Amino acid sequence: MRKxxxxxxxxxxSKSG
Structure with missing residues (x-):
């Protein structure tokens, strides 16, 4: 997994909610 x-x-x- 990447950061x-x-x-x-x-x-x-953040943009969605």
Whole structure:
């Protein structure tokens, strides 16, 4: 797993909610 994946997921969550 890459750290970038977590950052992207966090960004998506932040934008979504």
């Amino acid at each position: 970038i994946v977590t950052v992207e997921l966090r960004g998506l969550e």
